[in-house]
Amino acid sequence: MTDIAARPEDDDRAILDQWYPVAFLASLTAGETRVRLLGHDLLVSGDGDGFAVRRADTAALLPARKAHACLWTTLGRPKGDVVEIAEAAEPDRRVVPCGAINVRTSGLRVVENFLDMAHFPFVHTNILGAEPITEVAPYRTEHRVDVDEIWATECRFEQPQAARSSVGGMTTDYAYRVAAPFLTLLYKSCPNDPTRPDVICLFVRPVDQERSVAYPVMFLIDETSSQAELAQFQQRIFVQDRIILENQRPARLPLSPKAEIPTRADSVSVAYRRWLKAAGVRYGAIG
Amino acid sequence: MTEQEQHAPEEVDAHGWRPVALGLDLPPASVTGARIGEQRLAIWRNSHGDVRASDDRCPHRGMRLSLGFVRDDMLACLYHGWRFDAEGRCRTIPAHPGLKPAATIRTTTFPTIESDGLIWCRVDGVEPPESPPALTSPAHPTTPVRTIRIDAPTRSVSRALGISPDDRTARVNLPIHDIADTPDDNAPTPSDAAAMSAVTVVVVQHAVGREETRLYVLIEGDAPTTTIQRASRWASSLRDKVEREHKDAIVVEHV
Ligand code: FES
Ligand SMILES: [Fe+2]
Numbered sequence: 001m002t003d004i005a006a007r008p009e010d011d012d013r014a015i016l017d018q019w020y021p022v023a024f025l026a027s028l029t030a031g032e033t034r035v036r037l038l039g040h041d042l043l044v045s046g047d048g049d050g051f052a053v054r055r056a057d058t059a060a061l062l063p064a065r066k067a068h069a070c071l072w073t074t075l076g077r078p079k080g081d082v083v084e085i086a087e088a089a090e091p092d093r094r095v096v097p098c099g100a101i102n103v104r105t106s107g108l109r110v111v112e113n114f115l116d117m118a119h120f121p122f123v124h125t126n127i128l129g130a131e132p133i134t135e136v137a138p139y140r141t142e143h144r145v146d147v148d149e150i151w152a153t154e155c156r157f158e159q160p161q162a163a164r165s166s167v168g169g170m171t172t173d174y175a176y177r178v179a180a181p182f183l184t185l186l187y188k189s190c191p192n193d194p195t196r197p198d199v200i201c202l203f204v205r206p207v208d209q210e211r212s213v214a215y216p217v218m219f220l221i222d223e224t225s226s227q228a229e230l231a232q233f234q235q236r237i238f239v240q241d242r243i244i245l246e247n248q249r250p251a252r253l254p255l256s257p258k259a260e261i262p263t264r265a266d267s268v269s270v271a272y273r274r275w276l277k278a279a280g281v282r283y284g285a286i287g
Numbered sequence: 288m289t290e291q292e293q294h295a296p297e298e299v300d301a302h303g304w305r306p307v308a309l310g311l312d313l314p315p316a317s318v319t320g321a322r323i324g325e326q327r328l329a330i331w332r333n334s335h336g337d338v339r340a341s342d343d344r345c346p347h348r349g350m351r352l353s354l355g356f357v358r359d360d361m362l363a364c365l366y367h368g369w370r371f372d373a374e375g376r377c378r379t380i381p382a383h384p385g386l387k388p389a390a391t392i393r394t395t396t397f398p399t400i401e402s403d404g405l406i407w408c409r410v411d412g413v414e415p416p417e418s419p420p421a422l423t424s425p426a427h428p429t430t431p432v433r434t435i436r437i438d439a440p441t442r443s444v445s446r447a448l449g450i451s452p453d454d455r456t457a458r459v460n461l462p463i464h465d466i467a468d469t470p471d472d473n474a475p476t477p478s479d480a481a482a483m484s485a486v487t488v489v490v491v492q493h494a495v496g497r498e499e500t501r502l503y504v505l506i507e508g509d510a511p512t513t514t515i516q517r518a519s520r521w522a523s524s525l526r527d528k529v530e531r532e533h534k535d536a537i538v539v540e541h542v
Contacts, residue, residue, distance in 0.1 A: 112348075116365045118382040134368065134381035244366050248349040261346045261392055265382035 006209060012236035014279040016076030018180050019083070020052060021203040021215045023071050024097050036207045038075060038283065046154065069097040069217050070203060083179045087187075087199045087219050096227060098216040098234045104282035105245045107182045107204040107212035108253035112272060114184050114202045114239050115176050117157050118261035120267045123240050126160050133158045143275060150178040150275050152268035163198065164225045164233040167192045173197075178272055181281050182206055193221040200234070209284050210251040256287035298402040301326060304400065304419035306455075306491045306503050311431040313338065313406065318362060320353030322495050326410040328397065328462040329353035339373050340408045342395040346377070352394065362394075404431040405491060406504050422456060422489050423507050429489060432504040432518045437526045439533035441494040444502065447529045448490060457490045458507075461521055486510070488518050502526075 008015045015038065022035045022044055024247035028051065033044045036161060050062070053062045053073040065072045067082040087093060103110055113119070118136050120129025139155040143268040155174035162172040173189040187197040199219040204212050216234055254260055255277040262270050301324025308330055313319055318331035320343060327343035331351035341362060350366040350513045357363065360372035361378060369388075377392035399463040400407045403422040421431055437444055442452040450457045487507040495501050504522045506514060 116367075121381070122365060122368045131368075131381075135384055136382040243354075244350060247351040247354055248366075249344050249351065250349065254349075260348055263347075263380055263383060263386075 008283045010278070013076065013281055014181065014276075014281045015206075015283045017074070017078050018076070018182070019065065019072045019074050019078055019081075020182065020205050021070035022073050022205060024069055024100060025071055025176040026069070026097060027100070028071060034261070035205075037038045037073070037206045040075060042073065060129055063103060068201065068203070069095055070215055072120060074137065083183055084186065085199060085219070087196070090196075090219075093199075093219045094222055094223065094227070094230070096220060096230045097236070098218065098231045100236050100240070100258065101214045101216070101235075101242060103212050103214060103242050103245050104210065105212065105248065106210055106253050107206040107214075108276065108281075108284045109245055109248055110204050110212055110214055111178065111182060111184045111202065112253060112269050113245055115178070115268045115272060116151065116266070116276070117155060119244070120157060120159070123244055124237055128159050128162065128239065129157065130160050134255070138264065141267040141271045143271060147179075150176075150268065151269050152176040152271075162188070163191055163222075164230050165218075165222050176268060178275070181276055181279070182212075184263045190221050192223070196221055198222075204223065206284055250286060252284055252287050255281075255285050259287055292441075295501070297427045302409065302411050303413075304409050305327070305398075306405045306419075306493050306501075307340070307408045308406045309431045309434050309503050310338075310401050310404050311405055312434055316357040316360075318335060318353055318355055318357055320351070321408070323408065323410045326397075327351070327353075328408060330399070330406060330408065331357055331362045333357060333373070335360070337373070338401050338406050339401045340397040340399045341371065341375055342397075344394070345369060346392060346394060369493060374528075404429040405503055420456065422505065423490070427508045429505040429507060430510040430515065432488070432506060432515050433522060435502045435504060435522045435526055436495075437500045437502060437529050438498060439500060439529045440497055441492055441500045443533045443536070444492055444500045444530050447525060447532070448492075455492055459488045461488055461517065486514055486518065488521065490522075 020037055022037060022042060025032065028046050030046050035042050035044060043054050043056050045052050051064050051071050053064045054060060062073045062264040065082050068088055072082050110274050121131050123132045137156050140153045142151050144151055153175045156171055160169045162170055175187040178184045185199060187199055190196060190198040198221060201217045203215040206212050216238060218234060222230065255273050305323045307321035307328065308319055313330060313332045314334055315336060316334045318329055321328045321330050329341045329343045332338050341352055343351050345352050345364040347369050348366055350364050352362055352364055354382050354398055355365045358370060363370045363374050368381040369377055371394050372378050375394040375396040378386040380388050397408050397410050399506055400419055402418060407419040448457040481491040489505045491503040493501045502522065504518060506518055
């Protein structure tokens with residue numbers, strides 16, 4: 001798998017038997033759209049409100065689902081349906097797709113960056129963090145074996161402007177969830193409702209081993225900001241992350257514990273890498 | 288002095304002292320990127336003026352250190368702000384302010400020397416000799432002009448400079464007719480004209496990649512602004528000529 005455009009090997013079930021987003025529903029137009037997933041060219045065609053996804057080479061029809069503002073497909077046989085997000089079903093949630101973002105790196109690096117709080121003061125300066133408050137307090141990391149997901153809970157960070165709706169700084173509580181190798185979401189204390197967190201998802205489509213498209217979708221409690229304002233706020237943050245992501249070497253996520261040096265703040269990243277390695281994930285990874 | 292002065296040819300691309308930046312292009316407390324062969328570098332200067340070179344990769348999560356910043360006379364990574372001292376040892380991990388980083392957390396560093404207005408570095412691991420090649424005699428300090436990037440192989444640049452591809456340094460006397468491009472209302476005074484006719488440009492070339500050459504352009508001795516501008520224009524036209532000829536050559540090869 002030295003070729004970056006390579007497809008996963010047939011026994012790479014951890015990658016093949018997953019649902020992947022191919023597009024935001026709102027951006028799909030009538031007619032045919034070509035997208036690449038795991039090195040395969042797919043053709044997405046829409047008529048009325050139904051969509052069909054086929055492989056460009058064999059014309060074989062692939063499963064398609066509409067969920068969480070995206071159209072999803074798979075090249076394998078996933079055990080379940082597209083990830084369930086309980087909050088997404090709450091009637092007063094604003095669903096905010098933030099615009100697809102192309103990133104020239106492995107989707108696994110994109111997910112790992114999403115799980116990281118230590119970069120807030122340096123990369124999202126004066127929004128999600130600011131020097132001199134750089135400390136990452138201890139948090140809890142676990143592998144939930146029953147659902148086979150990685151979780152980080154009891155995360156806290158002091159932030160100058162945690163959300164579009166924040167006025168001034170606040171301490172934000174986070175919980176992170178990795179539900180699939182290329183699929184992650186976070187629950188974050190919300191300035192508008194102390195009991196129900198905002199949910200921010202990052203669905204990643206691995207185009208190939210070193211190219212990805214990220215689909216951020218938010219499920220928010222916010223009745224005042226406009227849809228465009230909400231999307232712009234999050235877009236700005238993802239653009240800041242992209243500068244980092246495209247300048248990490250190597251582009252593929254190293255899974256060997258010796259390749260890069262973690263610290264205590266990286267415990268969720270360490271758990272994520274270990275979980276990928278145990279699942280036999282090779283696509284977008286090295287070592 | 289002859290028009291060209293040849294220095295020892297290099298056998299391996301990454302061997303020996305290589306020019307990585309004009310001193311002028313690296314102000315105090317800043318960092319820039321460079322490359323010698325396959326080795327990517329972060330070249331940085333502390334607030335006292337000292338220059339250091341480090342592997343351009345943070346040991347934490349692989350971020351390019353050349354996109355970082357200098358803080359408290361240490362090289363800081365843009366991603367999580369880890370700071371590395373002059374020896375490459377990690378001294379600060381902002382996520383854990385109370386923690387003293389283990390001595391094993393470090394980046395690889397490389398020797399640097401600043402002389403004749405250029406910053407030199409070597410990555411071949413050879414015990415450094417006393418100094419990189421001298422460009423001029425100590426009695427004639429150089430005046431830096433600019434760094435110019437040319438999208439062409441070093442051999443094409445050498446050909447245009449009239450030197451052998453193994454030479455790294457060329458000395459060029461700027462042609463007199465260049466004076467014509469000075470607008471009339473800025474006509475040179477007799478003393479300026481004298482200075483212009485004597486201008487010797489020192490060009491140091493560095494192969495960044497197969498298709499990319501960096502030229503460091505300096506003037507021998509002190510030079511007034513008008514002369515610096517003139518040397519800079521000369522370098523631009525050299526770049527344009529080399530890039531044009533290189534493109535044409537590629538077209539011919541593929542016909
Ligand atoms: S990657 Fe450099 S500090 Fe984290
Ligand atoms: Fe970020």
